[in-house]
Amino acid sequence: xxxxxxxxxxxxxxxxxxxxxxxxxxxxxxxxxxxxxxxxxxxxxxxxxxxxxxxxxxxxxxxxxxxxxxxxxxxxxxxxxxxxxxxxxxxxxxxxxxxxxxxxxxxxxxxxxxxxxxxxxxxxxxxxxxxxxxxxxxxxxxxxxxxxxxxxxxxxxxxxxxxxxxxxxxxxxxxxxxxxxxxxxxxxxxxxxxxxxxxxxxxxxxxxxxxxxxxxxxxxxxxxxxxxxxxxxxxxxxxxxxxxxxxxxxxxxxxxxxxxxxxxxxxxxxxxxxxxxxxxxxxxxxxxxxxxxxxxxxxxxxxxxxxxxxxxxxxxxxxxxxxxxxxxxxxxxxxxxxxxxxxxxxxxxxxx
Numbered sequence: 001x002x003x004x005x006x007x008x009x010x011x012x013x014x015x016x017x018x019x020x021x022x023x024x025x026x027x028x029x030x031x032x033x034x035x036x037x038x039x040x041x042x043x044x045x046x047x048x049x050x051x052x053x054x055x056x057x058x059x060x061x062x063x064x065x066x067x068x069x070x071x072x073x074x075x076x077x078x079x080x081x082x083x084x085x086x087x088x089x090x091x092x093x094x095x096x097x098x099x100x101x102x103x104x105x106x107x108x109x110x111x112x113x114x115x116x117x118x119x120x121x122x123x124x125x126x127x128x129x130x131x132x133x134x135x136x137x138x139x140x141x142x143x144x145x146x147x148x149x150x151x152x153x154x155x156x157x158x159x160x161x162x163x164x165x166x167x168x169x170x171x172x173x174x175x176x177x178x179x180x181x182x183x184x185x186x187x188x189x190x191x192x193x194x195x196x197x198x199x200x201x202x203x204x205x206x207x208x209x210x211x212x213x214x215x216x217x218x219x220x221x222x223x224x225x226x227x228x229x230x231x232x233x234x235x236x237x238x239x240x241x242x243x244x245x246x247x248x249x250x251x252x253x254x255x256x257x258x259x260x261x262x263x264x265x266x267x268x269x270x271x272x273x274x275x276x277x278x279x280x281x282x283x284x285x286x287x288x289x290x291x292x293x294x295x296x297x298x299x300x301x302x303x304x305x306x307x308x309x310x311x312x313x314x315x316x317x318x319x320x321x322x323x324x325x326x327x328x329x330x331x332x333x334x335x336x337x338x339x340x341x342x343x344x345x346x347x348x349x350x351x352x
Contacts, residue, residue, distance in 0.1 A: 029273045030059040031083040037064035038217035039240040043293035044086070048126075051289065052280045058273065068095050071265050075100045080267040083274040090168060090339065092123030092261045093332045102264040102271060109279045111300075115259075115319055117329065118299040123261035124282055125299035127290060130235045130257055130318035130327060131169040134250035139229045148254050151230060152177040152201065154208050159229030161205060162222050165212035167346030168335075169256050171198040172328060173232065176254050186331045195342050199349045212350065223248040235318055236294040257318055257327040259299060291317055 033049060035041040045062060053060040063082065065071075068091035074080045087095065095101035101122035111119050118125030133151040135144030139159055145151045151161070151173070164170050172185050178201045180188050188194040210228050213219040219233035224246035235250060242248050262281065264274045280286065284302035291297065291309050297319025298304070304314060314320055318327070 028057065029270065030061065031270050031274050031277055032061040032063060032081065033084045033086070033277075034063045034065040034082040035086040036216065038215070039220070039237060040216060040294060040296075041086075043236075043240075043290065043296075044126075046293050047289035048281045048286055051286055052277060056277065056280060058277070060277070067091055068100075071095065072098065072100055075266050078267060080265045080269070082265060083268045083270045084278060085263050085265060086126065086260055087123065087263055088168075089118075089120075089123070089125075089259050089261060089330060089332055090335045092120050092263055093336050094339070095263060095265075096120050096122040097336060100266055102266055102268070104264070104278065105275055108275060109282050111282070113284070113302045114299050115297075115301060118259045119261065120332075123263040124278060125259040125261045126281065126287075127236075127296035128257065128259050128299055128317070128319040129296045130252060130255040130323075131173075131232060132235050132238070132250040132252060132255040133173070133230065134223060134233055134238050134248050135230045136223060136226060136228070137247040137249050138226065142249060144249055144251075145230065146251055146253055148173040148177040149179075151232075152205055154205075157230070159208075160210040160227075161208050162211040162213050162219060162228040162231040162233075163202070163205070163209055164219075164232055165214050165350065167343050169258075169330075170202065170232065170346070171195060171342065172256055172330075173254065174198040174201040176328075177201055182254060182328050185328060186334045189334060189338065189342075192341070192345075195338065195345055199345060203349060203352075220246070236296045239295040239316075252318065252323040253326050255318070255323075255327045256330050257324060258330040 035044055049060045068087055071085060103121050104124055109124055115128060133145050133148060145157055150157060171189060175185050175188055175198050211222055216234050216237040219231050220237040220241040222228050223231055224241045238248050238250055262278045264271050268274055284300045284306055287298035287300040288303035288306040288308035291313055295316055297317035
Protein backbone atom coordinates (compact mmCIF):
# COMPACT_ATOMS: atom_id res chain seq x y z
CA UNK A 1 0.00 0.00 0.00
CA UNK A 2 1.41 3.38 -0.95
CA UNK A 3 1.75 5.88 1.87
CA UNK A 4 -0.11 8.67 0.17
CA UNK A 5 -3.50 10.26 0.53
CA UNK A 6 -6.28 8.63 -1.39
CA UNK A 7 -8.44 11.65 -1.96
CA UNK A 8 -12.01 10.67 -2.45
CA UNK A 9 -15.28 11.90 -1.13
CA UNK A 10 -16.89 10.27 1.85
CA UNK A 11 -20.19 8.74 0.92
CA UNK A 12 -23.82 9.05 1.93
CA UNK A 13 -25.04 10.92 4.96
CA UNK A 14 -21.55 11.32 6.46
CA UNK A 15 -20.32 13.33 3.49
CA UNK A 16 -23.44 15.50 3.43
CA UNK A 17 -23.19 16.15 7.14
CA UNK A 18 -19.55 17.17 6.99
CA UNK A 19 -20.07 19.36 3.95
CA UNK A 20 -22.98 21.13 5.58
CA UNK A 21 -21.18 21.66 8.85
CA UNK A 22 -17.88 22.73 7.25
CA UNK A 23 -15.29 23.51 9.92
CA UNK A 24 -17.83 24.45 12.57
CA UNK A 25 -17.79 22.91 16.02
CA UNK A 26 -20.74 20.88 17.24
CA UNK A 27 -20.83 22.43 20.73
CA UNK A 28 -21.99 20.03 23.39
CA UNK A 29 -21.26 16.96 21.30
CA UNK A 30 -19.49 13.86 22.54
CA UNK A 31 -17.02 11.36 21.11
CA UNK A 32 -15.35 8.28 22.55
CA UNK A 33 -11.66 7.67 21.87
CA UNK A 34 -10.02 4.28 22.37
CA UNK A 35 -6.25 4.11 22.87
CA UNK A 36 -3.65 1.85 24.49
CA UNK A 37 -3.81 2.85 28.15
CA UNK A 38 -0.80 3.27 30.42
CA UNK A 39 1.59 6.21 30.30
CA UNK A 40 0.94 6.72 26.58
CA UNK A 41 -2.79 7.33 26.95
CA UNK A 42 -2.20 9.39 30.08
CA UNK A 43 0.06 11.63 28.00
CA UNK A 44 -2.49 11.80 25.16
CA UNK A 45 -5.18 12.80 27.61
CA UNK A 46 -3.19 15.76 28.90
CA UNK A 47 -1.70 16.77 25.54
CA UNK A 48 -4.63 16.22 23.19
CA UNK A 49 -7.92 14.93 24.53
CA UNK A 50 -8.48 17.43 27.33
CA UNK A 51 -7.24 20.56 25.46
CA UNK A 52 -9.18 19.66 22.30
CA UNK A 53 -12.37 18.97 24.25
CA UNK A 54 -12.03 22.37 25.88
CA UNK A 55 -11.21 24.16 22.62
CA UNK A 56 -14.20 22.60 20.84
CA UNK A 57 -16.67 22.75 23.72
CA UNK A 58 -17.33 19.02 23.59
CA UNK A 59 -16.84 15.92 25.73
CA UNK A 60 -14.15 13.39 24.84
CA UNK A 61 -14.61 10.12 26.66
CA UNK A 62 -11.63 7.76 26.88
CA UNK A 63 -11.44 3.99 26.79
CA UNK A 64 -8.64 1.52 26.16
CA UNK A 65 -8.80 -1.35 23.68
CA UNK A 66 -6.73 -4.23 22.31
CA UNK A 67 -6.06 -3.25 18.72
CA UNK A 68 -7.37 -3.49 15.17
CA UNK A 69 -8.57 -7.08 15.61
CA UNK A 70 -11.07 -5.88 18.19
CA UNK A 71 -12.23 -3.17 15.79
CA UNK A 72 -12.71 -5.78 13.08
CA UNK A 73 -14.97 -7.79 15.39
CA UNK A 74 -17.03 -4.77 16.43
CA UNK A 75 -17.51 -3.58 12.85
CA UNK A 76 -18.60 -7.05 11.72
CA UNK A 77 -21.13 -7.19 14.57
CA UNK A 78 -22.46 -3.72 13.80
CA UNK A 79 -21.73 -2.70 17.39
CA UNK A 80 -18.93 -0.14 17.30
CA UNK A 81 -18.61 1.67 20.66
CA UNK A 82 -15.79 4.05 19.65
CA UNK A 83 -15.71 7.09 17.41
CA UNK A 84 -11.91 7.37 17.17
CA UNK A 85 -9.20 4.77 17.68
CA UNK A 86 -5.45 5.15 18.06
CA UNK A 87 -3.75 2.37 16.13
CA UNK A 88 -0.27 1.55 14.97
CA UNK A 89 0.55 2.24 11.35
CA UNK A 90 0.32 -1.47 10.60
CA UNK A 91 -3.16 -1.66 12.11
CA UNK A 92 -4.13 1.39 10.12
CA UNK A 93 -2.86 -0.19 6.89
CA UNK A 94 -4.85 -3.36 7.59
CA UNK A 95 -7.94 -1.36 8.49
CA UNK A 96 -7.74 0.53 5.19
CA UNK A 97 -7.25 -2.66 3.20
CA UNK A 98 -10.11 -4.45 4.97
CA UNK A 99 -12.44 -1.46 4.60
CA UNK A 100 -13.27 -1.34 8.31
CA UNK A 101 -12.11 2.27 8.72
CA UNK A 102 -13.67 5.38 7.17
CA UNK A 103 -11.66 7.32 4.59
CA UNK A 104 -10.61 10.60 6.19
CA UNK A 105 -11.43 14.01 4.73
CA UNK A 106 -8.07 15.58 3.99
CA UNK A 107 -9.73 18.80 2.92
CA UNK A 108 -10.62 19.15 6.59
CA UNK A 109 -7.55 17.50 8.13
CA UNK A 110 -4.46 19.50 7.14
CA UNK A 111 -1.44 17.25 6.60
CA UNK A 112 0.46 19.66 4.35
CA UNK A 113 3.30 19.90 6.86
CA UNK A 114 3.28 16.35 8.17
CA UNK A 115 6.36 14.14 8.34
CA UNK A 116 6.59 12.10 5.13
CA UNK A 117 4.65 8.83 5.11
CA UNK A 118 2.82 9.37 8.41
CA UNK A 119 -0.74 9.14 7.11
CA UNK A 120 -2.92 6.78 5.10
CA UNK A 121 -6.27 7.17 3.39
CA UNK A 122 -8.09 6.16 6.57
CA UNK A 123 -5.58 6.90 9.33
CA UNK A 124 -3.68 10.11 10.14
CA UNK A 125 -0.48 10.12 12.18
CA UNK A 126 -0.43 11.45 15.72
CA UNK A 127 3.06 10.52 16.99
CA UNK A 128 6.39 9.32 15.67
CA UNK A 129 7.98 6.70 17.92
CA UNK A 130 10.88 4.27 17.80
CA UNK A 131 11.41 0.63 18.74
CA UNK A 132 14.80 0.67 20.45
CA UNK A 133 17.22 -1.65 22.27
CA UNK A 134 17.30 -0.64 25.94
CA UNK A 135 19.48 -1.76 28.82
CA UNK A 136 19.69 -1.67 32.60
CA UNK A 137 22.31 0.90 33.59
CA UNK A 138 22.91 -0.85 36.92
CA UNK A 139 24.04 -3.89 34.95
CA UNK A 140 26.06 -2.23 32.19
CA UNK A 141 26.41 1.41 33.19
CA UNK A 142 26.16 3.74 30.22
CA UNK A 143 28.24 1.33 28.13
CA UNK A 144 25.33 -0.83 27.07
CA UNK A 145 24.58 -2.17 23.60
CA UNK A 146 25.16 0.32 20.80
CA UNK A 147 23.56 -1.82 18.08
CA UNK A 148 21.26 -4.80 17.59
CA UNK A 149 24.36 -6.94 17.16
CA UNK A 150 25.35 -5.96 20.70
CA UNK A 151 21.84 -6.73 21.94
CA UNK A 152 22.27 -10.27 20.61
CA UNK A 153 25.84 -10.65 21.90
CA UNK A 154 25.40 -12.58 25.14
CA UNK A 155 29.15 -13.07 25.56
CA UNK A 156 29.94 -9.35 25.47
CA UNK A 157 26.73 -8.45 27.33
CA UNK A 158 25.69 -11.41 29.50
CA UNK A 159 22.27 -11.15 31.07
CA UNK A 160 18.56 -11.67 30.53
CA UNK A 161 16.55 -10.22 27.66
CA UNK A 162 12.91 -9.34 27.04
CA UNK A 163 11.59 -9.15 23.50
CA UNK A 164 8.15 -8.78 22.02
CA UNK A 165 5.79 -11.74 21.91
CA UNK A 166 4.59 -10.64 18.46
CA UNK A 167 6.77 -10.50 15.37
CA UNK A 168 6.10 -6.77 14.81
CA UNK A 169 9.38 -4.92 15.13
CA UNK A 170 11.42 -8.06 15.87
CA UNK A 171 12.40 -9.50 12.48
CA UNK A 172 14.14 -6.31 11.36
CA UNK A 173 16.43 -6.09 14.44
CA UNK A 174 17.22 -9.79 14.11
CA UNK A 175 18.46 -9.33 10.55
CA UNK A 176 20.51 -6.26 11.50
CA UNK A 177 22.01 -8.31 14.33
CA UNK A 178 22.84 -10.97 11.70
CA UNK A 179 24.80 -8.44 9.65
CA UNK A 180 22.22 -7.29 7.09
CA UNK A 181 22.78 -3.59 6.23
CA UNK A 182 19.94 -1.35 7.36
CA UNK A 183 19.03 -0.45 3.78
CA UNK A 184 18.70 -4.11 2.74
CA UNK A 185 16.53 -5.39 5.61
CA UNK A 186 13.19 -5.38 3.81
CA UNK A 187 14.71 -6.78 0.61
CA UNK A 188 15.98 -9.77 2.58
CA UNK A 189 12.66 -10.14 4.42
CA UNK A 190 10.74 -10.28 1.13
CA UNK A 191 10.78 -14.09 1.08
CA UNK A 192 10.11 -16.98 3.43
CA UNK A 193 13.81 -17.73 3.38
CA UNK A 194 14.56 -14.21 4.62
CA UNK A 195 11.93 -14.46 7.33
CA UNK A 196 13.40 -17.78 8.42
CA UNK A 197 16.84 -16.20 8.57
CA UNK A 198 15.47 -13.61 11.01
CA UNK A 199 13.70 -16.29 13.04
CA UNK A 200 16.87 -18.39 13.22
CA UNK A 201 18.64 -15.38 14.72
CA UNK A 202 15.87 -15.03 17.31
CA UNK A 203 16.17 -18.74 18.05
CA UNK A 204 19.78 -18.07 19.03
CA UNK A 205 18.58 -15.57 21.61
CA UNK A 206 15.66 -17.63 22.97
CA UNK A 207 17.61 -19.26 25.83
CA UNK A 208 18.31 -15.76 27.18
CA UNK A 209 14.77 -14.38 26.79
CA UNK A 210 13.26 -14.22 30.27
CA UNK A 211 10.03 -12.47 29.23
CA UNK A 212 8.18 -12.17 25.93
CA UNK A 213 6.48 -8.83 26.53
CA UNK A 214 2.98 -8.03 25.34
CA UNK A 215 2.52 -4.30 25.97
CA UNK A 216 4.38 -1.03 26.35
CA UNK A 217 3.40 -0.85 29.99
CA UNK A 218 4.90 -4.30 30.56
CA UNK A 219 8.27 -3.71 28.95
CA UNK A 220 8.63 -0.41 30.79
CA UNK A 221 7.78 -2.06 34.12
CA UNK A 222 10.26 -4.85 33.48
CA UNK A 223 13.04 -2.32 33.21
CA UNK A 224 11.78 -0.29 36.16
CA UNK A 225 11.74 -3.39 38.36
CA UNK A 226 15.16 -4.51 37.10
CA UNK A 227 13.62 -7.85 36.14
CA UNK A 228 15.65 -8.07 32.93
CA UNK A 229 18.96 -6.65 31.81
CA UNK A 230 17.87 -5.67 28.28
CA UNK A 231 14.61 -5.19 26.45
CA UNK A 232 13.29 -4.11 23.12
CA UNK A 233 10.53 -1.53 23.32
CA UNK A 234 9.22 1.95 22.64
CA UNK A 235 11.40 4.92 23.47
CA UNK A 236 8.69 7.00 25.14
CA UNK A 237 7.69 4.22 27.52
CA UNK A 238 11.31 3.78 28.59
CA UNK A 239 11.65 7.52 29.18
CA UNK A 240 8.56 7.55 31.39
CA UNK A 241 10.00 4.61 33.35
CA UNK A 242 13.30 6.47 33.68
CA UNK A 243 11.50 9.53 35.03
CA UNK A 244 9.93 7.21 37.61
CA UNK A 245 13.32 5.98 38.73
CA UNK A 246 14.11 3.15 36.32
CA UNK A 247 17.80 2.57 35.61
CA UNK A 248 17.40 2.45 31.84
CA UNK A 249 19.07 3.83 28.73
CA UNK A 250 18.64 3.13 25.03
CA UNK A 251 20.07 3.94 21.61
CA UNK A 252 18.45 5.10 18.37
CA UNK A 253 21.14 3.34 16.33
CA UNK A 254 19.27 0.87 14.10
CA UNK A 255 15.97 1.65 15.84
CA UNK A 256 12.72 1.23 13.92
CA UNK A 257 10.96 4.51 13.19
CA UNK A 258 7.18 4.15 13.17
CA UNK A 259 4.02 6.09 13.95
CA UNK A 260 0.61 5.77 15.56
CA UNK A 261 -2.44 7.22 13.86
CA UNK A 262 -6.07 8.18 14.52
CA UNK A 263 -8.88 6.52 12.59
CA UNK A 264 -12.68 6.31 12.61
CA UNK A 265 -14.18 2.80 12.56
CA UNK A 266 -17.02 2.13 10.15
CA UNK A 267 -20.26 2.39 12.09
CA UNK A 268 -18.85 4.87 14.62
CA UNK A 269 -21.85 6.52 16.34
CA UNK A 270 -20.49 10.06 16.02
CA UNK A 271 -18.38 9.92 12.87
CA UNK A 272 -19.11 13.46 11.75
CA UNK A 273 -17.88 15.02 14.97
CA UNK A 274 -15.00 12.53 15.12
CA UNK A 275 -13.68 13.86 11.82
CA UNK A 276 -13.63 17.39 13.26
CA UNK A 277 -11.92 16.21 16.43
CA UNK A 278 -9.16 14.50 14.45
CA UNK A 279 -8.71 17.67 12.41
CA UNK A 280 -8.31 19.66 15.60
CA UNK A 281 -5.92 17.16 17.21
CA UNK A 282 -3.76 17.25 14.07
CA UNK A 283 -3.05 20.97 14.46
CA UNK A 284 0.49 21.99 15.38
CA UNK A 285 -0.59 23.78 18.56
CA UNK A 286 -1.95 20.55 20.03
CA UNK A 287 0.70 18.21 18.64
CA UNK A 288 3.38 20.37 20.24
CA UNK A 289 1.95 19.34 23.62
CA UNK A 290 2.73 15.64 23.17
CA UNK A 291 6.50 15.72 23.89
CA UNK A 292 5.81 17.60 27.12
CA UNK A 293 4.31 14.42 28.56
CA UNK A 294 6.01 11.58 26.68
CA UNK A 295 9.03 11.62 24.36
CA UNK A 296 7.32 10.84 21.08
CA UNK A 297 7.71 13.22 18.17
CA UNK A 298 4.81 15.10 16.56
CA UNK A 299 3.81 14.16 13.03
CA UNK A 300 2.95 17.78 12.25
CA UNK A 301 6.34 19.39 11.63
CA UNK A 302 4.92 22.83 12.35
CA UNK A 303 4.70 21.78 16.00
CA UNK A 304 8.41 22.57 16.24
CA UNK A 305 7.66 26.18 15.25
CA UNK A 306 5.21 26.83 18.08
CA UNK A 307 7.91 27.48 20.67
CA UNK A 308 6.54 24.78 22.97
CA UNK A 309 9.28 22.23 22.19
CA UNK A 310 12.67 23.50 23.30
CA UNK A 311 15.89 22.54 21.55
CA UNK A 312 17.07 20.11 24.22
CA UNK A 313 13.79 18.20 24.18
CA UNK A 314 13.56 18.10 20.40
CA UNK A 315 17.00 16.47 20.15
CA UNK A 316 15.73 13.52 22.19
CA UNK A 317 12.72 12.87 19.97
CA UNK A 318 12.67 10.07 17.37
CA UNK A 319 11.63 12.46 14.62
CA UNK A 320 14.66 14.74 15.16
CA UNK A 321 16.90 14.56 12.04
CA UNK A 322 19.99 13.58 14.05
CA UNK A 323 18.13 10.55 15.40
CA UNK A 324 16.08 9.70 12.33
CA UNK A 325 19.16 9.36 10.11
CA UNK A 326 20.31 6.28 12.02
CA UNK A 327 16.90 4.57 12.10
CA UNK A 328 14.99 2.23 9.79
CA UNK A 329 11.52 3.47 8.80
CA UNK A 330 8.97 0.67 9.12
CA UNK A 331 7.87 -0.53 5.68
CA UNK A 332 4.08 -0.95 5.69
CA UNK A 333 4.09 -2.42 2.19
CA UNK A 334 6.09 -5.33 3.59
CA UNK A 335 3.68 -5.74 6.50
CA UNK A 336 0.66 -5.67 4.19
CA UNK A 337 2.22 -8.46 2.11
CA UNK A 338 3.81 -10.66 4.78
CA UNK A 339 2.28 -9.92 8.17
CA UNK A 340 -0.09 -12.90 8.36
CA UNK A 341 2.48 -15.46 7.23
CA UNK A 342 5.34 -13.97 9.23
CA UNK A 343 3.20 -13.79 12.39
CA UNK A 344 2.31 -17.47 12.06
CA UNK A 345 5.97 -18.36 11.60
CA UNK A 346 6.95 -16.23 14.61
CA UNK A 347 4.37 -17.90 16.87
CA UNK A 348 5.59 -21.32 15.71
CA UNK A 349 9.14 -20.31 16.61
CA UNK A 350 8.08 -19.17 20.10
CA UNK A 351 6.36 -22.47 20.88
CA UNK A 352 9.11 -24.77 19.59
